[in-house]
Amino acid sequence: MFTHQTHIRVRYAETDQMGYVYYGNYAQYFETGRVEALRSLGYTYRNMEENGVMMPVTHMKTDFIKPALYDDLLTVKTIISTLPTVRMYFTYEITNEAGILLAVGETTLVFVNRATQRPMRCPDFLYAKLEAFIKSK
Amino acid sequence: MFTHQTHIRVRYAETDQMGYVYYGNYAQYFETGRVEALRSLGYTYRNMEENGVMMPVTHMKTDFIKPALYDDLLTVKTIISTLPTVRMYFTYEITNEAGILLAVGETTLVFVNRATQRPMRCPDFLYAKLEAFIKSK
């Protein structure tokens, strides 16, 4: 299992008139979580796209447990527990500064060859990096 | 079962550099779907909040099937198939002008008394409206 933590300060723009972070904005926090997780492995999503590989999201699920509030300094814990194939699975846990669990999410992304617009296997470099953390089944 | 359809034009702001609608923005399309579904029943979410009832989202799930593109005129079909209790369940189907299914989603919302910040049952007026369409079990 590979885990990584990053921090995000809630913007005023991200709140709604209920005084909570709008539920659609957690997708951005998950994005930051997985992008920073990949960066910590020496792999940037920007570089992957420049090399012709895109990763659209095909599935997302979120449970909103407690509201995130304006100016909260959130911790996004990103968890990768299975080795990627054509798909890559991420799980996320968002907590506030008091350590209270606010939301749990999961996303599935698919590797797509930009030129052919067809699915492809996870690039070798990323797979090799993750193999050091995750046992293949 | 109660169903309602509304239309949304994809904004440039909602696309990302992949040329697709960013996955986090579908939450706004679902919001529009359910708000317009309620309006068609003679019930506005604005009015509900003014009367002290909030409806935070506690769960969301989305399958992204094909990308929505800039300037697409989307149809959001909102489906309510069970009578609300303390919770209300919505399902959504998003199609483009060619009738192609782009995304399917579901959300769970909970009725909350704004003053006490505690969960409460669905307001009677809304429940009565929905009873005309949905059989209780």
Place this chain on the structure above:
Amino acid sequence: MFTHQTHIRVRYAETDQMGYVYYGNYAQYFETGRVEALRSLGYTYRNMEENGVMMPVTHMKTDFIKPALYDDLLTVKTIISTLPTVRMYFTYEITNEAGILLAVGETTLVFVNRATQRPMRCPDFLYAKLEAFIKSK
């Protein structure tokens, strides 16, 4: 002078915890205003991009007079008062259902050849359409 009006319903996502539309979201309303103005002339921005012309925004100015509120049905009046050259100027007036002026904005966009990434003159078709409404100086 060419003017066009379109309507936008304020989304919950667009409010912030002050209970107002977040100031950054007016840019999307202006976008809708100018895109629908062009569409009314038989010209879609989507089609323009497909034909290799982009229109990035180089300047924006907004005065926020009164707050737009959740569920407001806004009118965006888009005004084009000078013929486009390499640049195109739009002015916007946003009012609510009571006819109260909420915001006034202006944007400057530049025509860019997508292939060369260099500025270019306004496409002839669009220029000709606008000439019917706007006197050249």
Place this chain on the structure above:
Amino acid sequence: MFTHQTHIRVRYAETDQMGYVYYGNYAQYFETGRVEALRSLGYTYRNMEENGVMMPVTHMKTDFIKPALYDDLLTVKTIISTLPTVRMYFTYEITNEAGILLAVGETTLVFVNRATQRPMRCPDFLYAKLEAFIKSK
């Protein structure tokens, strides 16, 4: 003159299909700039709101010079050059990692008493903090 710098990583969500940061999203970067500038003075906007003072934006102006791109690590320089009265003026300069100036903006915010919804003078604590940096005229 008081100046403060903070850093923002561009999110994928913030790009559009032109491959640039959408022009409306700079408002969020300016927000982060001024909020972190205030925090560096020992003053959080969250705390100000909790004490009954709101700061809606009444004016914004932005010049977009070069596009900010996905994953850019931006520097937002926030400049306060006049002492606040009922209004507070902020200027912003956004540069990328290469030090290239991407955008320049300015905003005017007004202090509002939340209870009365009327304009009020800048709270004393903040004024005193800024007096150490800015000469009154």
